[in-house]
Every structure is written in structure tokens, then in C-alpha cells.
Amino acid sequence: MKTIAELEAIRKRTLDEISMRTDEESVRIVIGMATCGIAAGARTVMTAFLDEIQKRNIHNVHVSATGCIGVCRLEPIVDVIDKDGNKTTYVHMTPEKAAKVVVEHIANGKICVEYTLPENK
Amino acid sequence: MQFFRSHILVCGGTGCTSSDSAKIIEELDKLLVDKKLDKEIKVVQTGCFGLCEQGPIMVVYPEGTMYCKVKVTDVAEFVEEHLIKGRIVTRLLEKSSDVKDGEYAIEKSSFFKKQLRIALRNCGVINPELIDEYIAFDGYKALIKALTEMKPDEIIETIKKSGLRGRGGGGYPTGSKWEFAAKQDNDQKYVCCNADEGDPGAFMDRSVLEGDPHSIIEAMIIAGYAIGANYGFVYVRAEYPIAVKRLQIAIEQAREYGLLGDNILGTGVKFDLEIRLGAGAFVCGEETALMTSIEGKRGEPRVRPPYPAEKGLWQKPTILNNVETLANIPMILLKGPEWFASMGTEKSKGTKVFAIGGKINNTGLVEIPMGTTLREVIYDIGGGIPGGKKFKAAQTGGPSGGCIPASHIDTPIDYESLIELGSMMGSGGLIVMDEDTCMVDIAKFFLEFTVDESCGKCTPCRLGTRRMMEILDKITKGRGKMSDLDELETLARDIKAASLCALGQTAPNPILSTLRYFRDEYEAHIRDHRCPAGSCKSLLSYEVTEDKCIRCGLCAKNCPVNAITGSKKDEIPFVVDQDICIKCGVCYQKCPVDAITK
Amino acid sequence: MNTNANQPTKNDEKNFLVKEVVARHQHSKGALIPVLHEIQERYGYLPVEIQEKVAKEMNISQAEVFGVISFYSHFATKPAGKYRISVCMGTACYVKGAGSVLDKLKEKLHVKVGQTTEDGAFTLEECRCLGCCGLAPVLTVNGKVYGRLTIEDVDTILESYKNDGGIA
Numbered sequence: 001m002k003t004i005a006e007l008e009a010i011r012k013r014t015l016d017e018i019s020m021r022t023d024e025e026s027v028r029i030v031i032g033m034a035t036c037g038i039a040a041g042a043r044t045v046m047t048a049f050l051d052e053i054q055k056r057n058i059h060n061v062h063v064s065a066t067g068c069i070g071v072c073r074l075e076p077i078v079d080v081i082d083k084d085g086n087k088t089t090y091v092h093m094t095p096e097k098a099a100k101v102v103v104e105h106i107a108n109g110k111i112c113v114e115y116t117l118p119e120n121k
Numbered sequence: 122m123q124f125f126r127s128h129i130l131v132c133g134g135t136g137c138t139s140s141d142s143a144k145i146i147e148e149l150d151k152l153l154v155d156k157k158l159d160k161e162i163k164v165v166q167t168g169c170f171g172l173c174e175q176g177p178i179m180v181v182y183p184e185g186t187m188y189c190k191v192k193v194t195d196v197a198e199f200v201e202e203h204l205i206k207g208r209i210v211t212r213l214l215e216k217s218s219d220v221k222d223g224e225y226a227i228e229k230s231s232f233f234k235k236q237l238r239i240a241l242r243n244c245g246v247i248n249p250e251l252i253d254e255y256i257a258f259d260g261y262k263a264l265i266k267a268l269t270e271m272k273p274d275e276i277i278e279t280i281k282k283s284g285l286r287g288r289g290g291g292g293y294p295t296g297s298k299w300e301f302a303a304k305q306d307n308d309q310k311y312v313c314c315n316a317d318e319g320d321p322g323a324f325m326d327r328s329v330l331e332g333d334p335h336s337i338i339e340a341m342i343i344a345g346y347a348i349g350a351n352y353g354f355v356y357v358r359a360e361y362p363i364a365v366k367r368l369q370i371a372i373e374q375a376r377e378y379g380l381l382g383d384n385i386l387g388t389g390v391k392f393d394l395e396i397r398l399g400a401g402a403f404v405c406g407e408e409t410a411l412m413t414s415i416e417g418k419r420g421e422p423r424v425r426p427p428y429p430a431e432k433g434l435w436q437k438p439t440i441l442n443n444v445e446t447l448a449n450i451p452m453i454l455l456k457g458p459e460w461f462a463s464m465g466t467e468k469s470k471g472t473k474v475f476a477i478g479g480k481i482n483n484t485g486l487v488e489i490p491m492g493t494t495l496r497e498v499i500y501d502i503g504g505g506i507p508g509g510k511k512f513k514a515a516q517t518g519g520p521s522g523g524c525i526p527a528s529h530i531d532t533p534i535d536y537e538s539l540i541e542l543g544s545m546m547g548s549g550g551l552i553v554m555d556e557d558t559c560m561v562d563i564a565k566f567f568l569e570f571t572v573d574e575s576c577g578k579c580t581p582c583r584l585g586t587r588r589m590m591e592i593l594d595k596i597t598k599g600r601g602k603m604s605d606l607d608e609l610e611t612l613a614r615d616i617k618a619a620s621l622c623a624l625g626q627t628a629p630n631p632i633l634s635t636l637r638y639f640r641d642e643y644e645a646h647i648r649d650h651r652c653p654a655g656s657c658k659s660l661l662s663y664e665v666t667e668d669k670c671i672r673c674g675l676c677a678k679n680c681p682v683n684a685i686t687g688s689k690k691d692e693i694p695f696v697v698d699q700d701i702c703i704k705c706g707v708c709y710q711k712c713p714v715d716a717i718t719k
Numbered sequence: 720m721n722t723n724a725n726q727p728t729k730n731d732e733k734n735f736l737v738k739e740v741v742a743r744h745q746h747s748k749g750a751l752i753p754v755l756h757e758i759q760e761r762y763g764y765l766p767v768e769i770q771e772k773v774a775k776e777m778n779i780s781q782a783e784v785f786g787v788i789s790f791y792s793h794f795a796t797k798p799a800g801k802y803r804i805s806v807c808m809g810t811a812c813y814v815k816g817a818g819s820v821l822d823k824l825k826e827k828l829h830v831k832v833g834q835t836t837e838d839g840a841f842t843l844e845e846c847r848c849l850g851c852c853g854l855a856p857v858l859t860v861n862g863k864v865y866g867r868l869t870i871e872d873v874d875t876i877l878e879s880y881k882n883d884g885g886i887a
Binding site: 001002003004007010011013014015017018020021022026028030031032033035046047050053054062063064065066067 | 246247256259260265387
């Protein structure tokens with residue numbers, strides 16, 4: 001038998017798991033996964049994002065794949081869109097960079113400028 | 122916690138299961154393992170999304186992309202394109218979706234835009250076989266609130282204030298029913314849920330049970346606490362195996378979590394329930410007959426009063442609520458009666474679920490605020506009539522209801538307006554008919570149903586419905602007399618007045634309403650021996666219109682009884698020999714230039 | 720449903736089945752209908768011998784048992800054919816032509832609704848709304864759903880079972 005407190009704990013935990021099915025605002029990580037992206041290593045980048053998010057138990061983040069963004073020379077490309085719709089584009093991503101983006105940007109809200117487009121640096 | 126980047130929701134309702142959604146899930150699971158995506162993407166079987174016409178339905182989150190009419194053979198392409206490359210497989214999209222930000226979101230399709238889902242809130246969103254997912258979306262929160270913060274009479278007061286009325290047919294105020302039962306002084310009371318959804322073409326209760334069974338359990342416990350009952354029965358049709366199975370799983374999970382039992386969540390409140398299967402008797406949807414059936418007897422209705430709230434199951438005070446009614450209860454407690462009463466019309470609050478079917482593009486399940494017009498339901502949500510045909514009538518209320526003609530298409534739908542039009546809300550079946558549907562034949566169809574389902578206990582219903590059906594049969598075969606119409610009306614009034622239960626009292630409605638709006642069709646059958654809709658076989662004759670005929674010979678080739686002769690080569694016109702013709706209509710269907718008339 | 724259950728089993732097997740099912744339900748109120756459901760599920764139908772045994776085990780009259788069986792269309796007193804064809808006659812299916820599908824089946828099988836073909840292969844039934852109105856008109860063969868039917872489909876469906884010899 002469960003107590004009311006246990007039930008509330010189940011509610012919170014499960015909601016984290018399935019919150020993507022509601023309209024709730026969350027951070028979106030969109031990875032370019034067209035042929036060029038995959039060839040440049042986008043799969044390992046995506047896996048790195050998923051691992052890191054799980055490891056750090058971060059909620060309200062969605063990771064999804066998108067098609068060709070059109071600048072193949074910068075692949076793998078990852079967009080991070082925050083709750084207010086502001087978009088940051090990271091280029092030439094690697095699994096290591098992905099882990100850092102999760103720690104700095106997703107968890108602490110600090111954009112990793114060094115991984116963004118060259119003109120931002 | 123396992124983090125999944127994507128959830129693929131596949132409809133496991135009866136409609137989609139019938140078109141192989143279970144195999145789609147199997148194939149998805151297999152391919153995800155093959156492509157090593159099974160750790161990052163999760164496949165979830167849900168309840169009905171409502172757009173049954175387009176089934177099997179599959180929705181992909183976080184994008185909310187809705188795919189329709191998915192076949193097992195489409196799964197490989199979907200995995201490769203959408204899941205791996207992030208490209209939407211546009212050929213499988215629902216046609217009315219709007220494109221925005223490159224996303225095709227389910228909420229944006231015209232089918233969902235005008236809907237307001239309260240009773241169906243979790244259908245197509247959660248996995249009905251996992252109690253945790255129900256709990257996540259505020260499940261059992263209303264129960265906790267009721268047991269810890271509210272007294273029984275406060276709950277009843279809340280339901281009364283919300284204006285909730287029974288969704289199974291009659292529309293009796295739910296709060297008053299509970300209050301009546303709560304006032305009875307008795308050591309044993311019962312809560313029953315009517316899931317004996319017998320109206321042909323209505324399947325909202327099944328969808329709630331399949332897609333969100335815990336909402337019914339939660340509401341029944343709340344009802345039990347409110348009226349002082351500690352045991353409940355859910356009476357479900359045996360024809361709904363998936364619903365029964367999911368409800369059974371839900372009951373077991375609720376027991377395991379201590380939500381059913383002797384000491385619910387440690388509050389000391391006691392409640393448990395069991396499922397009873399119907400056995401194919403439509404009359405058991407009537408409340409007293411349903412209770413007789415739970416008692417293990419022939420499901421014949423009994424005289425009211427005494428009402429079940431006073432003397433119900435085994436003579437004990439019992440409340441009986443319909444599935445959709447119960448599904449609203451937790452939300453009313455959570456969001457407050459004012460919230461619920463702010464939706465709908467003056468006397469009909471909240472929303473109503475309709476199963477729209479028949480001659481309509483988007484067959485399916487829709488939940489709309491009371492007061493939405495028939496036109497909005499049929500054209501905006503339902504997508505209109507297929508093949509550009511004309512809307513003729515909508516049938517609501519099943520065998521107890523009536524037909525609403527095109528002239529009343531702008532009527533806002535609520536309990537009162539439908540009764541004024543000679544129909545009724547019923548459980549929410551809404552069958553659309555076009556110019557090819559014969560109204561006399563439809564009346565006969567419903568009468569055949571009631572004749573078959575009359576339990577035989579009282580004479581007006583047992584014999585009266587049979588006499589009416591015989592008259593209708595005569596008319597559809599071209600042997601009717603004008604005086605038959607008066608006879609029908611007299612019989613109808615008598616049966617309405619004298620029958621014991623609602624089955625008999627409402628059985629004449631399909632005849633009365635079609636006579637009211639489509640008397641000319643009845644007269645055409647009788648006077649001209651003609652069926653204006655071209656549907657009554659005995660009155661049809663298929664003929665070839667010579668100046669339209671291109672003498673292709675397709676009709677003659679396809680005729681199963683060789684009733685059509687003619688020749689292109691010898692320039693002999695094609696004709697149908699009426700003595701041989703069996704009126705199967707194959708020639709009519711096959712003719713490429715519509716040269717055959719009926 | 721266990722389709723092999725139609726063959727007569729030995730008397731003591733029937734006895735055992737009835738005893739076992741009744742015993743499991745004896746503590747619940749109004750148990751007759753659940754008992755009949757379960758026996759039919761396992762035995763296939765409810766012949767007179769079974770009715771007698773149920774009456775005896777539950778200590779009620781045989782008339783009461785038969786009264787309930789005859790009232791509910793779900794309970795059968797005769798075994799069904801190998802393939803049960805059920806045509807949905809819900810309103811949505813009806814307005815989309817379920818009537819002509821049924822007529823065609825009657826004509827092809829030479830049986831009326833509720834009857835079984837002479838060779839015991841097919842039983843033709845009408846059923847109330849199955850709730851998959853999006854596929855109307857619909858029929859089921861031993862539970863397998865065939866939707867969006869036309870009259871021409873009837874031949875194909877029947878042929879597939881005739882040639883098949885086994886359950887698809």
C-alpha cells in the first residue's frame with residue numbers, strides 16, 4: 001500500500017518522464033541528422049547528449065533530430081532553444097563538446113560561445 | 122530514471138487495433154532494437170485518439186507529429202527518416218495539419234482545434250496499462266483532496282454546483298442523484314458504473330475505459346465516499362474485450378497501491394469494486410434492468426419509483442452513473458465547480474463526447490463544449506460529407522433518439538434543444554446521413570433493433586414495436602396505405618405513454634421524428650411507390666439511359682444474373698430485363714459514365 | 720475462445736468444469752451470469768446437461784438457469800461452426816451498406832442469420848456495434864476484423880477460409 005506522500009513522489013517522477021507529451025515549456029536540443037550530419041558524427045553527439053542528461057538527472061529537456069540545416073561544412077550542428085524561444089546554434093559538435101553544453105548551457109544557463117558560429121567568437 | 126528523447130504513441134483502441142496497430146508496435150520495437158535506438162526512444166500503447174477514420178494513428182513526441190493510416194510496411198521508412206534523420210514522412214501526415222516551424226502538431230489539425238477534451242483528457246496521451254502515467258497527469262489527486270480535505274456533503278454540493286448531468290441519456294443532475302442516495306439510512310449502499318454501451322454507433326464509453334480506466338475507478342471511489350457506499354460494480358458489455366482487460370489491470374494496480382481496499386491511502390476509507398460482464402441484452406443499459414442483471418437474473422426492468430437511489434441492487438440504495446459522467450468527476454473536484462459551469466449552455470454544462478459516424482469524412486470521437494452547433498461538428502470537425510453529397514439529417518440518441526434535418530443544422534447542441542427537435546442526447550452517437558439514405562428505411566432499421574431487444578415484459582413495447590415495424594416494412598415494399606401513417610402515429614403515442622421503461626417509452630422516437638421532418642418521403646413510398654433516396658430495393662428498378670450510354674458493356678459483363686443485354690459491335694442498345702434483375706446494384710456501381718439510373 | 724472446446728467432452732469432465740467454476744464464484748452475489756460466461760468461454764456453448772449441473776451446483780432451479788440463458792443473446796445452447804462470421808449491424812455500418820454485405824453472405828452460405836452451414840464450417844451472425852465505425856462496414860471472422868467492405872470482398876473472404884483449412 002502507498003501513502004499519500006509516496007503517491008505524490010510517483011506523480012513527480014513519472015511526470016518528468018512523460019512531460020514531453022504536454023505543452024509544457026522546456027528546453028529543446030535539436031540535432032541535424034541528415035546524411036551529412038550523420039556522416040560527420042551526429043549520432044555519437046546525440047548519444048552523448050542523452051547520456052549526459054540522464055547522468056545529471058536534468059528535467060524538461062527534449063532532444064530531437066531534424067533534417068539538413070544546409071551548412072554541411074559546419075556539421076554536426078546542434079540548436080539549443082530555450083524556454084523563451086531563443087536559439088543558440090552550436091557547430092562542429094563532438095561528444096565531449098555535447099557533454100560540456102549540457103553542463104554549462106542546459107544546467108547552468110551559460111552559453112558556450114566558443115562552440116557557436118565562428119563570427120560570434 | 123531512464124531518459125528517452127522521444128515517445129512514440131500508438132493507438133491501441135478498438136478501431137486502430139482492428140487495423141493492425143498491435144503489429145505496428147511489434148515492428149517498431151523490433152526495428153528500434155535493430156537500430157540500437159531502444160534506449161533512447163520509447164513506444165507507448167495508448168487509448169483512442171478519436172480520429173478513427175484515419176487509423177491506425179501514431180503520434181511522435183516531443184514534436185507532436187501525427188501520422189495516419191500507418192501500415193506495418195511504413196514503419197521501416199518512419200524509423201529511418203523521422204527517428205534517425207529527423208525528417209517528417211509527409212505522405213503519412215494527417216491532411217489538415219498546418220505547417221508551423223516545420224512541425225506538424227496534432228493539436229493544430231482541424232479535427233482537434235475546436236475540441237475541448239475533459240472526459241477524454243488522457244485518451245491518446247497516457248499508457249492506460251500504467252497507473253503511474255495516470256498519476257503523473259494529476260490522477261488520484263482529486264481522490265486525495267476528497268478524502269483529506271472534503272466532507273461527503275461538500276463533495277455532493279460541489280457536483281451539484283457544477284451542473285453536471287448524466288451523460289448516458291436522460292441527463293438527470295448527477296449531484297442530486299448522489300444527494301438522494303447519501304440521505305438514505307442504510308448499512309449497505311452501492312455505486313455502479315454503466316458501461317453497457319448499447320446504442321449502435323456510440324463508443325465513447327469504451328474509449329474512456331480503454332484509454333483512461335483509472336479515471337473511472339477514481340470517480341467511483343469518490344462517489345462511494347460521498348454517498349457512504351463501500352462496494353461498486355462496473356457493468357461492461359462483453360463485446361468490449363480490450364476495455365474489460367484494461368479495466369481489470371487498472372483495478373489490480375489500484376488495489377496494489379492501496380487505492381482500493383479496506384484502508385484507502387491510510388485514511389480509513391473502505392471501497393472496492395468488481396467488473397460484471399453484460400451478455401448481449403440492450404435493455405440492460407436501462408438502470409433498473411442493469412441492476413437486475415447484476416443480481417444474476419433476466420435483465421428485465423422494474424417499475425420506478427422506488428428509484429435505485431432508494432432501493433437499487435438487492436434493495437439497497439444504489440447510484441448508477443455512466444462512464445463519461447464519471448470521467449468528469451475528478452476534474453470537477455480539482456478545478457472547481459465554477460470552472461465546469463463556465464462551459465456549455467445555460468442548462469447543459471461542460472462538454473459532451475460524440476461518436477460521429479456514417480456518411481462523414483472524419484469518423485471518430487470528438488469532445489465539444491455543450492452548445493456547439495451541429496454544423497461545426499459536421500463540417501469543421503467532421504470534415505463534411507464524402508463525395509460532395511448533400512447533408513440530409515443527423516441521427517442522435519440511437520434507437521431512442523431521432524433525426525435532425527438539415528434545416529436545423531445551426532441548432533446549438535444541448536439536452537433541451539435536442540429534445541425540442543424530437544430527438545435526444547442519448548449516449549452521444551451521431552450518425553450522419555446524406556441524400557442516399559432513406560429515412561423510412563432508417564426508421565425501420567431502428568424499429569427492427571427495438572423489436573429484437575424488447576425484453577418482452579410489458580405488452581405495449583413487446584407487441585407495439587412489432588406492429589409498427591410491420592407497417593414500416595409494408596411501406597418500404599410499396600404496399601403501404603396513407604392511413605398507415607395515422608396508424609403509426611397513434612401506435613407511437615400509445616407505446617410512449619404505456620411502456621414500463623425507457624426502452625419502450627423512447628422506441629417510437631425514430632418514427633415520430635422522421636414523420637415530422639420527412640413525411641414527404643413516407644408519402645412518396647406509399648403514393649408513388651418510389652423511394653426518393655433510391656435505397657429501398659423493392660421500389661427500385663435499374664435502367665440504362667440510352668443517350669448517356671457509351672456501350673462499353675461493363676454493366677452486362679458484371680451482372681451476376683445476366684439480366685443486361687446489348688452489344689456494341691451490333692449497335693444493340695443495352696437494356697435491363699426487370700424480370701431477371703435482382704437489384705444488386707453492381708451495374709450502377711460499375712458504369713463509368715453514370716448512365717444507369719435507379 | 721477455445722475453438723477445440725466444441726467436441727463433446729466426457730461427462731465427468733463437464734462435472735468437474737461446472738464444479739470448479741461454481742466453487743470459485745460461490746462467495747460473490749449474483750454469480751450465475753459470471754459462471755455462465757466462464758463455462759461458455761471454456762466449453763464453447765451451454766447444452767442442457769451443463770445447465771442441469773449448474774442448477775444443481777448452485778442450488779437453483781433449472782428453469783432459472785435456462786431463463787437467464789435464453790434472455791441474453793450472448794449465451795448459446797448450440798455449438799457454433801468452425802468460423803463465426805459476425806456482421807456488424809451498428810448504425811454507422813448500416814448506412815454504409817452492411818445490409819447488402821449480410822444479404823450476400825446469406826446467399827453465398829445458404830443460411831439465415833444465427834444458423835450454421837451444413838458442413839459446420841461457418842456460422843453467420845449479426846452483431847451490435849463493434850465500435851470501429853471508422854472502418855464501416857465491418858465484419859469479423861473468429862474475431863479477426865475485416866473493414867471498409869464492399870460486396871465483392873465477401874467472396875474473397877469466404878474463399879480464403881475455404882482454401883485455408885485452418886484458422887487464419
